[in-house]
Amino acid sequence: MTTTQAPPAVRSLETVELRKSFGGVHAVDGATVTFRPGKINALIGPNGSGKTTFFNCVTGMIKPDSGEVTYQGADITGKAPHRIAAAGVGRSFQLCRIFPRMTVLENMLVGVRPEGLLHRLRGSRNADDIAKARELLRRVGIDHLESSEARDISYGQQKLLELAGVLMTDPETIMLDEPAGGVNPALIGRIGTLVRELNAEGRTFVIVEHNMDMVMSLSDHVVVFDRGRPIAEGTPAEVQGDPRVLEAYLGI
Amino acid sequence: MPSASSTRTGFDTALLGIKGLALVAAGVLVLAFPQLAPDAFILSVGVVIASYAALAVSWNFVGGFTGYISLGHAAYSGLGGYGTALLILEAGWNPWLSLVGSAVAVGVLALPIGFASLRVRGASFVIVSIALVLILLLVSQSWSDVTGGSNGLRVPRPFGEDVLRPEQHERFFYLHVGLIVIALAVWWAIDRSRFGTGLKAIREDEDKAQALGVPTFAYKLTVFVISAFFTALAGGMYALWFGSLDPIFQFSILVGSYMVLMSLLGGIRSLLGPVVGAVIVGYSLEYFKSAYGDTQFHLVALGLLLALVVLFMPDGVLPALGSLVDRIRPDKATSIREMTAAELVEKNKEIDEARREPEEVSR
Amino acid sequence: MSGSLLLQSVILGLLLGGLYALLAAGLTLYFGVMRVVMIAHSAFLILAAYLAWWFQRETGLDPLLSLVVTVPLFFVVGFVMQRLLLARLRPATLTMMSVLLTFAIALTIEGLLGYVFSGTQRRIQLDYSGSSLEVFGANIAVVKLIAFGLAAVALLGLWALMKLTRFGQALRATIQHPEAARLLGINTDRIAGFGFGLGLATAAIGGTALSLDSTIYPSLHWHWIGPLMAIIVIGGLGSIPGAAIAAMLLGVSQSLLQVPLGTTWAQTVFYIALFATLMVRPQGFFGGRLAQRF
Numbered sequence: 067m068t069t070t071q072a073p074p075a076v077r078s079l080e081t082v083e084l085r086k087s088f089g090g091v092h093a094v095d096g097a098t099v100t101f102r103p104g105k106i107n108a109l110i111g112p113n114g115s116g117k118t119t120f121f122n123c124v125t126g127m128i129k130p131d132s133g134e135v136t137y138q139g140a141d142i143t144g145k146a147p148h149r150i151a152a153a154g155v156g157r158s159f160q161l162c163r164i165f166p167r168m169t170v171l172e173n174m175l176v177g178v179r180p181e182g183l184l185h186r187l188r189g190s191r192n193a194d195d196i197a198k199a200r201e202l203l204r205r206v207g208i209d210h211l212e213s214s215e216a217r218d219i220s221y222g223q224q225k226l227l228e229l230a231g232v233l234m235t236d237p238e239t240i241m242l243d244e245p246a247g248g249v250n251p252a253l254i255g256r257i258g259t260l261v262r263e264l265n266a267e268g269r270t271f272v273i274v275e276h277n278m279d280m281v282m283s284l285s286d287h288v289v290v291f292d293r294g295r296p297i298a299e300g301t302p303a304e305v306q307g308d309p310r311v312l313e314a315y316l317g318i
Numbered sequence: 319m320p321s322a323s324s325t326r327t328g329f330d331t332a333l334l335g336i337k338g339l340a341l342v343a344a345g346v347l348v349l350a351f352p353q354l355a356p357d358a359f360i361l362s363v364g365v366v367i368a369s370y371a372a373l374a375v376s377w378n379f380v381g382g383f384t385g386y387i388s389l390g391h392a393a394y395s396g397l398g399g400y401g402t403a404l405l406i407l408e409a410g411w412n413p414w415l416s417l418v419g420s421a422v423a424v425g426v427l428a429l430p431i432g433f434a435s436l437r438v439r440g441a442s443f444v445i446v447s448i449a450l451v452l453i454l455l456l457v458s459q460s461w462s463d464v465t466g467g468s469n470g471l472r473v474p475r476p477f478g479e480d481v482l483r484p485e486q487h488e489r490f491f492y493l494h495v496g497l498i499v500i501a502l503a504v505w506w507a508i509d510r511s512r513f514g515t516g517l518k519a520i521r522e523d524e525d526k527a528q529a530l531g532v533p534t535f536a537y538k539l540t541v542f543v544i545s546a547f548f549t550a551l552a553g554g555m556y557a558l559w560f561g562s563l564d565p566i567f568q569f570s571i572l573v574g575s576y577m578v579l580m581s582l583l584g585g586i587r588s589l590l591g592p593v594v595g596a597v598i599v600g601y602s603l604e605y606f607k608s609a610y611g612d613t614q615f616h617l618v619a620l621g622l623l624l625a626l627v628v629l630f631m632p633d634g635v636l637p638a639l640g641s642l643v644d645r646i647r648p649d650k651a652t653s654i655r656e657m658t659a660a661e662l663v664e665k666n667k668e669i670d671e672a673r674r675e676p677e678e679v680s681r
Numbered sequence: 682m683s684g685s686l687l688l689q690s691v692i693l694g695l696l697l698g699g700l701y702a703l704l705a706a707g708l709t710l711y712f713g714v715m716r717v718v719m720i721a722h723s724a725f726l727i728l729a730a731y732l733a734w735w736f737q738r739e740t741g742l743d744p745l746l747s748l749v750v751t752v753p754l755f756f757v758v759g760f761v762m763q764r765l766l767l768a769r770l771r772p773a774t775l776t777m778m779s780v781l782l783t784f785a786i787a788l789t790i791e792g793l794l795g796y797v798f799s800g801t802q803r804r805i806q807l808d809y810s811g812s813s814l815e816v817f818g819a820n821i822a823v824v825k826l827i828a829f830g831l832a833a834v835a836l837l838g839l840w841a842l843m844k845l846t847r848f849g850q851a852l853r854a855t856i857q858h859p860e861a862a863r864l865l866g867i868n869t870d871r872i873a874g875f876g877f878g879l880g881l882a883t884a885a886i887g888g889t890a891l892s893l894d895s896t897i898y899p900s901l902h903w904h905w906i907g908p909l910m911a912i913i914v915i916g917g918l919g920s921i922p923g924a925a926i927a928a929m930l931l932g933v934s935q936s937l938l939q940v941p942l943g944t945t946w947a948q949t950v951f952y953i954a955l956f957a958t959l960m961v962r963p964q965g966f967f968g969g970r971l972a973q974r975f
Contacts, residue, residue: 088858127525151531159529165522166773167587168515175512176519177530192512235531387777389720389784434959440776441718441918442959445910448720452907453952460945571903575784582781614800614899617792624785628778629769 077139078103078239078270079124079155084133086123093119094130095294101239101287106261106271108281108302111291112315117274118160120291121243125157126150137239151177156237160244160274162225166217170208173216173227174199177234195234202230206260222253229260239270246277258284282306290314333643348495352488361487367600368494369556373573374580374592375501376548379541381578382505382586383514385521386440386538389574390447393454394546395553396568397424400458400465402554403473403563413476413558421550428546429539436538439524451569458565470564473557490559497555498593501548506589508541517541572620576603579624585634594635599623689819690936696821696829698932700890703832704905705912705924706839707883713856713919714876717767717779722884723905724787725755729888730897731794734803744805744892745831751885759881760874762786767877768870787902794899804896828890835886836925839879843921852876856919908935908948911955916967923967 079101086094093116101107111117122128124135126147135143142150151157156177165173175195203209206226211219216227225245232240245261246254258280265271275281281288282302290298290305292314298305305311347354355361377391401420405411411419435446458465465471477486508514516537519527528534557563567573576599584595606616631638704726711719729751736747770778813822843849854862855872863869891897912931916923931951938947958965 125529127529146533146535147525147528148531148533151529157529159526163523163526165519165526167522168518172515172518175515176527176532178512195512231530385774385777387780389780430960431956434956434963437959438963440780441712441716442914442963444718444777444780445914446955446959449907449911449952449955452903453949456945456948460943575788578781614792614795617788618796619792621785621787621789621792624788625766625782628781628785629766632771632774632778 078137079272080136081120081124082134082136084120084123084135085131086119086128087131092116092294094123096133097291097295099289099296099299101270101272101289103270104265104268105286106265106273106284108285108288109272109274109291110276110278110281110288110305115291115314116294117291118243120294121157121241121274124150125155125241151235151237154236154238155241156232156235156239157241158228158232158243158245160247162221162228162248164216164224164228164231166215168216169213170203170216170219170227171196171199171212173231174203174234177231199230199234202233203227206230207256222249225249225253225257229257233264237269239272240264241272241274243274244276245273246275246280254280352491358484358487361484361491363601363604365487365491365494365559366604367597368491368498369552369559370576370580370600371593371596372494372498372501372552372555373549373577374584374596375498375505376545376552377577378581378586378592379505379508379545379548381581382588382591383508383517383521383541384538385586386436386443387578388447388545389444389571389578390449390451391545391549391577392568392570392572392574393447393450394424394428394549395556395573396451396454396458396565396570397427398550398553399473399557399563399568400471401550402557403471404464406474407471413474417551417554417558420554421547424550425543425547428543432539432542432546436542437535447574448571451571451574455565455569458569465565466563468565470562472562473560475561476558486559490555494552494555494559497548497551502589502593504544504548508544509589513537513540572617575620575624579620579627581634582624582632583627583634585636585638588634588636591634591636598635685818686940687937688817689821690940691933692816692819692821693825694933694936695929696825696932697936698929699829699832699836700887701909701912701928701932702925703836703839703883704887705909705916705928706836706921707880707887708909708913709916709919709921709924710876710880710883712913713921714852714873715763715767715779716776717783718776718910719783719880720780720906721783721787721790722880723902723909724790725758725881725884726888726891726905727897727899727902728790728794729755729885730892730895731798731803731888733889733892734805734897735798737805737807743807744889745827748886748889751889752882755881755885756878759878762881763874763877764870768873787906791899791902798899800899802896802898805892807893810894822894824894828893831886831890835883839883839921842879848875852879904948908951911951914965915954915958917965920965920967923965926967 079099081097081099084094084097084099085092095116097116097120099120109117109120119128123130126142126145126149129144133143134141137150137153137155140153142153142155145153165176168176178195200209200212203212206229208219208223208226208230211223216224219227229242229245242261245257249257254277261271261273261284273281273285285302288299288302288305289296290308290311297310297314298308300308351364352361355364373391373395377388380386380388398417398420401423402413402416405416405419406413409416431446431450435443459468461467462469475481475486477489481489508517516527516532516534519530519532520534520537524534553568580595580599581592582595583599584593585591603616606619610616627634704722708719708722711717711722732751733744733747736742736750737744766782767775767779770782807824809823813820814826815821841849843853851862851867851872852875854865854867855869855876859869862872895901908931912927913924915931916925916927931954934950934954935947938950
């Protein structure tokens with residue numbers, strides 16, 4: 067890898083009393099969460115428990131009504147998404163979002179950590195960036211598709227492309243929204259391996275996922291959401307045995 | 319696995335040759351047009367079409383890169399025209415200096431307008447673009463001390479009165495072509511830059527682009543100002559050629575919609591799309607005007623044509639041609655992606671499953 | 682400005698504001714159900730006014746009677762337009778392409794009106810056209826009161842429909858959260874069609890009201906769409922109460938400014954308010970979360 071090794075952060079993503087409601091519905095209702103730096107954190111919870119809204123509040127896509135989001139100790143509450151990305155938090159989207167009418171390589175060149183205006187005006191044939199993009203494409207295994215339009219590649223390949231695109235910004239923390247959603251088992255395994263490798267390089271992960279096998283085998287720390295706030299957290303084993311979690315999932 | 323990108327097949331080479339030849343032929347035809355035109359009238363039609371092309375290419379800085387559709391670009395061409403005329407008449411500037419000065423002024427004016435309309439997504443932008451033309455029409459008609467009101471404004475010709483009309487047409491034809499070439503060169507340069515990649519990402523998925531660190535607002539604003547600048551240049555150039563300005567025609571919703579139709583018809587994502595569209599639409603417009611006069615029917619025709627393009631060919635003529643070529647490409651099936659029938663079934667299943675997943679609160 | 686003139690301006694402004702409010706409610710409905718900025722709204726408004734004028738000229742009956750035909754007709758046209766044309770557009774580019782499509786429809790209507798009825802200015806002459814009422818010393822034309830009454834009744838009816846019926850509930854659910862509405866078993870596609878029908882019905886009513894005391898011509902719709910779009914942005918895209926409040930405020934402002942500035946300059950108040958709003962608060966003043974994203 068040519069990408070720089072991310073320095074081990076002392077503090078990572080934290081939220082305090084985060085709230086967001088739509089109309090009368092409290093999608094996020096006073097969520098205080100501390101994600102473990104350098105670890106693979108998972109965020110789970112039943113459908114409609116506010117995980118995606120929480121995700122969107124943290125990454126700036128939605129402005130929270132109240133509460134605080136900090137990253138490495140700095141306040142990033144309500145900052146624009148591109149500023150949060152520049153601070154070192156990358157994210158993927160539920161249902162995979164790529165730029166359909168751009169080539170795979172162009173898709174890769176969208177995301178770059180900002181290095182001033184001059185850098186942006188330089189040609190996209192900038193050799194360093196292209197080399198880095200190809201390296202990452204090779205790493206996820208879709209380098210042979212670089213000149214295809216992104217809408218022409220398969221869904222699984224699009225998921226890999228999205229992950230590789232996020233890596234272009236050299237994020238220290240990566241938030242993935244359902245990386246295993248709608249993907250075949252072989253690819254789930256591949257994505258899991260990638261996450262583990264990237265984590266070993268020092269990157270923190272926050273993963274929202276429904277696939278329990280993936281969550282339990284991959285994560286170091288699990289946060290369980292219900293009705294807009296965390297109800298339990300701990301190691302996968304701890305969480306699995308927690309009666310509150312069973313109640314939230316099964317409604318017992 | 320073989321790399322599809324690096325191997326160029328014979329078919330591709332032939333295609334490149336045909337494209338190159340067509341481009342050279344078109345270039346020669348354009349440059350020789352003033353000599354080929356049988357009379358001054360045809361020549362003047364050529365200038366009008368060139369002016370449309372300059373406007374469409376300028377429009378396409380915003381439309382093509384960001385996908386934001388402005389229906390009110392006539393505001394900037396009109397302001398460019400009035401600015402040029404007023405700088406010549408009131409400030410006594412040299413005509414060419416006035417042209418550039420007025421375009422710079424319009425670019426500066428576009429900053430607050432873009433600031434107001436680009437912070438949120440598309441809908442407000444469209445609304446402001448139309449509102450701007452309507453407000454300028456009102457103002458220019460009422461503020462007759464400056465704009466000449468409904469009587470219009472006479473623009474002094476930059477070439478002396480001793481230059482005959484066909485000669486005037488010829489010079490302005492080449493001037494317009496020069497402007498188009500410059501605008502195309504800038505468009506091409508942006509297309510290849512990281513700035514351009516960011517803009518195209520905004521067009522495809524603005525949220526996603528921002529999540530990847532693209533400062534979307536700053537990007538949109540920058541390209542919007544560039545677009546306004548070139549549109550004003552095209553408007554000023556037209557004013558210098560035509561010699562008079564009337565608010566009704568300068569700040570016209572119709573002129574703005576011509577720019578959209580031309581670019582869309584040609585293909586907003588391609589460099590030459592707007593030019594091709596301008597030639598097709600411009601020629602038809604002039605033909606209908608001379609054959610049937612100025613009836614209300616051209617509105618109907620314009621409306622129906624626009625609706626047809628939006629519904630059935632939103633990608634334009636050039637991309638449609640491109641996919642036609644792809645269909646006859648001999649080695650297409652294997653070169654782009656290797657996908658077996660089983661994989662295809664798998665993919666479809668994946669997509670179906672993904673669709674079934676109800677999307678949580680996010681929009 | 683004398684007291685009675687001031688009063689008269691305020692009353693006229695409120696009467697005009699009522700019509701704006703009704704039409705802006707229609708625009709808001711389209712935007713709510715489908716995120717579509719419907720440029721052809723005012724073209725249909727003028728079309729309805731022409732139909733009322735034509736009906737009166739041909740039959741000699743009161744133009745208000747034309748509503749019996751135009752309201753259901755426009756409802757059906759709106760439904761069909763949504764189902765057959767707008768629903769065909771790809772969701773990814775819907776906002777922009779729907780603007781173009783409805784713009785194209787507006788041009789077509791304007792052209793057809795000019796073709797069929799010529800560009801001549803038209804005006805309905807009624808027995809009560811000249812009569813007016815004195816309200817606190819202010820002279821108010823009867824036709825303006827009728828027009829306002831029509832708009833007010835229609836708005837009230839729309840409000841009742843939205844708040845009190847099951848259909849209205851489904852419509853509001855679709856506007857607020859289409860995905861959730863779908864999960865509840867609401868056929869949001871059909872509801873969107875009905876929303877369009879309702880929106881266009883407001884144009885039918887508004888057009889008839891307009892025809893009572895206005896001179897109409899084919900390109901008149903441009904004078905309406907600008908102010909109406911300004912109103913829905915200022916009110917906050919998607920908010921009907923917001924649109925109504927903005928409509929009333931701007932109607933009165935326009936009417937008051939007309940006295941010192943004249944009609945043309947007074948119209949600029951809409952655009953100035955539009956720019957000011959977007960500078961200060963791009964999501965509008967009364968809009969919910971819908972407005973923040975558009």
